[in-house]
Amino acid sequence: MISTGEIIALSVFSGVYALIMSEKIHRTVAAMVGASVIMVLNIVPWDKIPKYLDLGTILLLAGMMTVVNIARDSGLFEYIAIKTAKLSKGDPMKVLLLFSVITALVSAFLDNVTTVLLLTPMLIYITRQMDVNPVPFLLAEVFASNIGGTATLIGDPPNIMIGSAAGLSFNDFITNMAPIAFLDLFVTVGIIYLAYRSAMNAHSNRSEAITRSIMSLNEEDAIKDRVLFRKSVVMIAAIIVAFFFHDRLGLQPAVIALTGASILLLWSGASPEYALEKVEWATLFFFGGLFIIVGSLVETGAIDQLADWMLGYVHTEGQAVLLISWFSAFSSAIVDNIPFTATMIPLIKAMGNSMSTYPLWWALSLGACLGGNGTAIGASANVVVVGMAYREGIRITFGDFLKVGMVIMVATVGLGSALIWLRYVGL
Amino acid sequence: MVKFTDLITRKFQNIAGSRYEEILKAYEEFFLTEEEMVIPDIKSILIPLDRYTTTVPDEVYETISAYPNARLQLVYMIDENVCRLIRDTLGEEDAKKFREKEERRASEILSRMRDRIRELGIAWAEDTVFGDKSEYVESIAGEYDMLIISKHYGSETTRTHTVSPVVFRIVQYVGRPVVLY
Numbered sequence: 001m002i003s004t005g006e007i008i009a010l011s012v013f014s015g016v017y018a019l020i021m022s023e024k025i026h027r028t029v030a031a032m033v034g035a036s037v038i039m040v041l042n043i044v045p046w047d048k049i050p051k052y053l054d055l056g057t058i059l060l061l062a063g064m065m066t067v068v069n070i071a072r073d074s075g076l077f078e079y080i081a082i083k084t085a086k087l088s089k090g091d092p093m094k095v096l097l098l099f100s101v102i103t104a105l106v107s108a109f110l111d112n113v114t115t116v117l118l119l120t121p122m123l124i125y126i127t128r129q130m131d132v133n134p135v136p137f138l139l140a141e142v143f144a145s146n147i148g149g150t151a152t153l154i155g156d157p158p159n160i161m162i163g164s165a166a167g168l169s170f171n172d173f174i175t176n177m178a179p180i181a182f183l184d185l186f187v188t189v190g191i192i193y194l195a196y197r198s199a200m201n202a203h204s205n206r207s208e209a210i211t212r213s214i215m216s217l218n219e220e221d222a223i224k225d226r227v228l229f230r231k232s233v234v235m236i237a238a239i240i241v242a243f244f245f246h247d248r249l250g251l252q253p254a255v256i257a258l259t260g261a262s263i264l265l266l267w268s269g270a271s272p273e274y275a276l277e278k279v280e281w282a283t284l285f286f287f288g289g290l291f292i293i294v295g296s297l298v299e300t301g302a303i304d305q306l307a308d309w310m311l312g313y314v315h316t317e318g319q320a321v322l323l324i325s326w327f328s329a330f331s332s333a334i335v336d337n338i339p340f341t342a343t344m345i346p347l348i349k350a351m352g353n354s355m356s357t358y359p360l361w362w363a364l365s366l367g368a369c370l371g372g373n374g375t376a377i378g379a380s381a382n383v384v385v386v387g388m389a390y391r392e393g394i395r396i397t398f399g400d401f402l403k404v405g406m407v408i409m410v411a412t413v414g415l416g417s418a419l420i421w422l423r424y425v426g427l
Numbered sequence: 428m429v430k431f432t433d434l435i436t437r438k439f440q441n442i443a444g445s446r447y448e449e450i451l452k453a454y455e456e457f458f459l460t461e462e463e464m465v466i467p468d469i470k471s472i473l474i475p476l477d478r479y480t481t482t483v484p485d486e487v488y489e490t491i492s493a494y495p496n497a498r499l500q501l502v503y504m505i506d507e508n509v510c511r512l513i514r515d516t517l518g519e520e521d522a523k524k525f526r527e528k529e530e531r532r533a534s535e536i537l538s539r540m541r542d543r544i545r546e547l548g549i550a551w552a553e554d555t556v557f558g559d560k561s562e563y564v565e566s567i568a569g570e571y572d573m574l575i576i577s578k579h580y581g582s583e584t585t586r587t588h589t590v591s592p593v594v595f596r597i598v599q600y601v602g603r604p605v606v607l608y
Contacts, residue, residue, distance in 0.1 A: 022434075023434060023437045023438050023441060026441050027441065075453070078453060078454065078457070082457065113442060113443070117443060117446055117447060117450055118450060121450060121451060121454045121458075122454070125454075125458050213459070217457055218457075221456065221457060222457065376431075376435065377434065377435070377438065380442050383435060383438040383439055383442055384439060384442055384443055384447075386435050386439075387435050387436065387438070387439025387440075387442075387443065387447075388439075388443075388447060390432065390435060390436065390439075391447070397431065398431045
């Protein structure tokens with residue numbers, strides 16, 4: 001028997017989901033309105049809000065956003081983009097490989113949207129210089145960003161949410177997800193190359209001029225504030241090192257990020273008003289709203305009922321790994337992976353009564369992060385790159401993206417789920 | 428049915444906000460514009476010289492060597508206004524001495540340059556002109572595809588003002604690429 005509370009919670013959840021998918025109104029507004037309805041109708045009592053509001057996720061995101069905002073003003077990311085372009089020397093194959101590797105690496109430690117926002121203008125510029133079709137390069141960048149984000153606890157919001165909810169450490173992600181991401185990255189570059197190899201040829205009669213033009217870029221010119229640049233590099237490196245030891249230090253990842261942000265603010269003398277104003281508050285409120293809406297599903301028992309129903313069909317961890325990874329992948333290709341992960345987390349927790357959830361978290365991370373590669377609207381990085389391409393007069397249609405994206409999604413999730421299955425379930 | 432481009436545009440605006448414009452602005456400093464990407468076809472080069480152009484560095488000859496089919500015009504300018512000022516204040520004799528001294532200097536500089544340009548195998552012509560340094564260059568610049576000019580041309584420079592005001596004026600007025608050395 002479904003209670004009135006459950007009906008309201010499910011209606012709010014479905015309505016907000018539909019609004020997020022259609023993007024008729026801003027996703028943050030949709031989540032906030034939904035959360036307000038839940039709170040006004042007392043579906044989740046006020047004193048239980050802190051239980052559902054995952055501060056580990058929200059504060060980790062806020063800390064890393066602050067660090068990135070301060071570092072951005074030094075010209076660090078433009079420096080990386082110019083350096084990568086120069087290392088490629090105008091060779092299309094090297095551009096494809098280097099930009100994919102650098103994008104994956106940066107995305108593993110910083111948020112994917114910032115990474116692609118900062119690297120894409122350079123990629124478009126050099127593909128124009130090389131006079132080649134920019135689409136395969138842009139697609140490779142998107143896929144690399146999503147794959148890189150899969151590798152670490154801080155790489156992609158679903159991983160932050162999973163890590164915080166399941167108490168998984170940075171090193172747990174490095175040992176479980178980084179090897180999968182590493183293999184998936186090279187599989188992806190290989191697929192892109194095979195799909196677009198005819199577009200990888202620069203005009204040989206202009207190769208010298210192209211190289212000269214790209215090599216004339218000076219990465220040193222990108223550095224707006226040399227002192228801030230050095231301090232940003234040192235602090236980002238220190239934060240990453242601290243993440244590797246956070247479990248041994250007994251510190252939450254959010255504490256590491258906030259401490260790093262505080263030290264960088266103090267050391268750099270950057271204006272806190274400016275640095276904090278640039279924090280993506282809309283994103284943080286979006287997370288907050290979602291946590292409350294999903295909390296209403298837990299509070300009313302809807303999640304437990306769904307978990308019981310699922311356990312009627314899924315009896316072993318192996319089945320659960322395959323189901324969660326593939327269901328998450330196809331769902332994340334269609335709906336935003338953040339609300340999807342927020343919904344799946346309590347579901348997996350509820351399944352913990354019948355089986356070990358440890359491999360299931362990796363299956364969720366794999367599906368939620370890599371599923372975003374499936375369609376142009378599957379992940380924020382996809383939307384940003386396709387949107388930037390439109391603004392620059394480069395058309396990447398839904399079909400263009402889907403044709404390559406689905407192949408990449410199936411290949412990478414297939415490889416990843418096979419590795420998780422072999423590791424935790426065995427033959 | 429939601430139109431894909433509209434959906435992407437809406438989503439892009441919601442996710443990226445104004446950040447994209449800020450980033451593009453930062454990149455503008457490094458990227459060449461569409462106009463700059465087109466390598467100009469240089470067939471003639473004007474090189475104005477004067478008493479402040481004491482040495483012409485090797486980099487200028489390297490730049491010239493990139494245009495083997497271009498025609499060079501070397502012009503040594505003697506300042507008409509300075510000559511008139513000397514005549515009005517010190518007399519005709521001193522004005523004549525000034526002019527002779529300037530012509531000797533012109534001969535020396537042009538001779539040194541002639542040898543280097545000959546080594547490059549580039550066609551050239553030379554002239555010594557009595558006139559206003561900026562007005563003359565501005566009046567003939569349109570006949571040439573590029574100008575190569577010293578930062579000290581026309582007047583002394585200082586530590587705080589490393590480009591002479593005459594050069595500033597020329598760069599502002601001529602609609603041709605200018606190489607400063």
